[in-house]
Amino acid sequence: xxxxxxxxRVQGLGAAHSGVRHFWRQRVSAAALLPLSIWxxxxxxxxxxASEVQALTFLTVSPLGIPLNAILMGIFVVILLYHMVLxxxxxxxxxIHSEGGKISLMLLVRAFALALGASSLFALLRIAGPV
Amino acid sequence: xxENQQVASIRPRPLSPHLTIYRWPVTMATxxxxxxxxxxxxxxxxxxxxxxIAIASGPEAYQDxxxxxxxxxxxxxxxxxxxxxxxHLLNGVRHLAWDMGFGFAxxxxxxxxxxxxxxxxxxxxxxxxxxxxxxGGFNR
Numbered sequence: 001x002x003x004x005x006x007x008x009r010v011q012g013l014g015a016a017h018s019g020v021r022h023f024w025r026q027r028v029s030a031a032a033l034l035p036l037s038i039w040x041x042x043x044x045x046x047x048x049x050a051s052e053v054q055a056l057t058f059l060t061v062s063p064l065g066i067p068l069n070a071i072l073m074g075i076f077v078v079i080l081l082y083h084m085v086l087x088x089x090x091x092x093x094x095x096i097h098s099e100g101g102k103i104s105l106m107l108l109v110r111a112f113a114l115a116l117g118a119s120s121l122f123a124l125l126r127i128a129g130p131v
Numbered sequence: 132x133x134e135n136q137q138v139a140s141i142r143p144r145p146l147s148p149h150l151t152i153y154r155w156p157v158t159m160a161t162x163x164x165x166x167x168x169x170x171x172x173x174x175x176x177x178x179x180x181x182x183x184i185a186i187a188s189g190p191e192a193y194q195d196x197x198x199x200x201x202x203x204x205x206x207x208x209x210x211x212x213x214x215x216x217x218x219h220l221l222n223g224v225r226h227l228a229w230d231m232g233f234g235f236a237x238x239x240x241x242x243x244x245x246x247x248x249x250x251x252x253x254x255x256x257x258x259x260x261x262x263x264x265x266x267g268g269f270n271r
Contacts, residue, residue, distance in 0.1 A: 031227065033220075034223070034224070037216060040216075046268060047268065048262045048267030048268050049267060049268045050268055052186060052193040055193070059186070077180075080176060084172070087166075088169075088170070088173065116177065116180045120180045123184045123187035124183060127186055127187050
């Protein structure tokens with residue numbers, strides 16, 4: 001016997017009111033971050049002690065003739081922040097019990113992610129964008 | 132009957148046991164550490180943004196970043212972030228494996244927990260040891 005109402009079952013949203021969307025997005029972004037994080041480890045290790053010119057060269061010059069590492073960095077930052085928002089939401093859902101606190105903290109997290117993403121991408125465009 | 136129900140609703144409801152009364156299995160430690168490193172890596176995103184903005188802003192801003200990164204405090208932060216990323220990455224693989232239905236047996240979950248702990252520490256320490264031994268950097 002199910003205690004679900006027919007409407008509830010048909011909506012398929014479950015107790016969290018959001019269905020499996022959040023779960024899937026977190027997994028897909030995690031899978032995307034596996035190779036990107038390995039690339040980032042390699043990049044960060046390679047840039048230890050680099051001069052500004054060396055860092056610029058790393059980001060903008062590639063054998064393909066496109067700023068490959070700057071593009072990868074942009075993708076990395078965007079998916080990283082997306083995964084961060086999803087992950088922090090789980091923590092907020094678990095530990096913040098008042099609806100008002102939950103919503104304000106989530107808005108704060110999203111504003112934080114937006115500020116970081118916008119400034120990182122703006123910096124990357126200044127570094128490697130069409131001048 | 133009505134009176135009994137009244138009493139039942141006033142009595143504190145049973146809560147799930149809290150952290151302090153468990154004997155910590157290693158899987159619990161990795162689970163909690165996964166969250167903590169996740170929060171820590173959010174601050175890593177700030178450091179990454181700072182680095183990118185510094186490169187975009189010119190030599191002085193880049194020097195400021197490098198001065199912080201090579202100070203003792205900066206090195207501790209970077210070591211923490213390196214280990215956090217290594218841990219979150221390796222433990223993330225465990226989570227993805229679980230989501231596909233692998234590795235749920237208790238001995239397996241315990242073993243992979245220890246693997247993640249040992250390899251994340253090894254990776255972070257190796258990266259810093261190699262860097263201090265002069266192996267970091269493509270162009271030096």
